[in-house]
Amino acid sequence: MALPLLSDAGGGDDDVFHAIAATLAARGWCETPHFLDAPTVEALALDVEAARAAGRFRAAGVGRGRRWELRPEVRTDQVLWLGDRQPGAAQQAYLRDLERLRLAINEVTRLGLFEFEGHFAVYPPGSYYRKHHDQFRDVGTREVSCVLYLNPHWDAAWGGALRLFLGEGGAEPHVDIVPSGGKLVTFLTREFYHEVCTTHRDRYSLTGWFRRRD
Numbered sequence: 001m002a003l004p005l006l007s008d009a010g011g012g013d014d015d016v017f018h019a020i021a022a023t024l025a026a027r028g029w030c031e032t033p034h035f036l037d038a039p040t041v042e043a044l045a046l047d048v049e050a051a052r053a054a055g056r057f058r059a060a061g062v063g064r065g066r067r068w069e070l071r072p073e074v075r076t077d078q079v080l081w082l083g084d085r086q087p088g089a090a091q092q093a094y095l096r097d098l099e100r101l102r103l104a105i106n107e108v109t110r111l112g113l114f115e116f117e118g119h120f121a122v123y124p125p126g127s128y129y130r131k132h133h134d135q136f137r138d139v140g141t142r143e144v145s146c147v148l149y150l151n152p153h154w155d156a157a158w159g160g161a162l163r164l165f166l167g168e169g170g171a172e173p174h175v176d177i178v179p180s181g182g183k184l185v186t187f188l189t190r191e192f193y194h195e196v197c198t199t200h201r202d203r204y205s206l207t208g209w210f211r212r213r214d
């Protein structure tokens with residue numbers, strides 16, 4: 001699973017972006033609490049609530065293009081894709097950080113990340129996303145999954161953990177990651193099956209993928 005490090009990789013671990021890139025290269029996944037500052041997290045959470053109140057979220061499906069379908073036995077979250085409107089200041093700040101992360105990963109690995117696609121997600125109480133993989137059947141351009149959590153406070157007793165399976169082919173063991181506000185979880189998309197455990201509170205996130213060129 002470890003990625004080959006470029007022999008001439010510069011940068012080092014002296015900023016959070018290169019530290020994440022190095023951890024991804026060495027281990028395939030990385031949990032970074034407080035990646036985003038609290039005011040920006042709160043502003044993004046307010047954006048989510050406003051968009052939700054305006055009815056802009058849609059039930060999430062699985063698959064893509066003609067294969068897209070609702071599968072409530074698989075996932076019951078609601079999503080709002082980025083990009084249909086001018087991003088607000090908080091979203092722009094996060095996208096700037098992601099751009100720095102993309103460049104750091106490209107310095108440290110051979111992934112050749114080219115662009116980012118993403119959506120906000122709301123998991124209402126009782127919802128989940130069963131064990132899955134983030135790659136579509138027919139296209140495999142997603143290289144790194146990035147999940148940013150937006151609830152300013154989260155109690156582990158509320159459920160909603162991200163369960164990441166660390167074994168080969170989605171096998172055990174797993175780690176459960178608490179979706180605390182401002183935390184960023186990154187992982188190599190192809191390498192990890194994962195699941196969103198049933199949540200007992202509204203759970204907000206901004207999930208996306210760095211892709212390579214088609």
Ligand code: OGA
Pocket residue numbers: 121129134147161162179194195196205207
């Ligand atoms: C996804 C996903 C994880 C999370 O949207 O594909 O796995 O913790 N999200 O929200």
Ligand code: MN
Pocket residue numbers: 132133134194
């Ligand atoms: Mn996923």
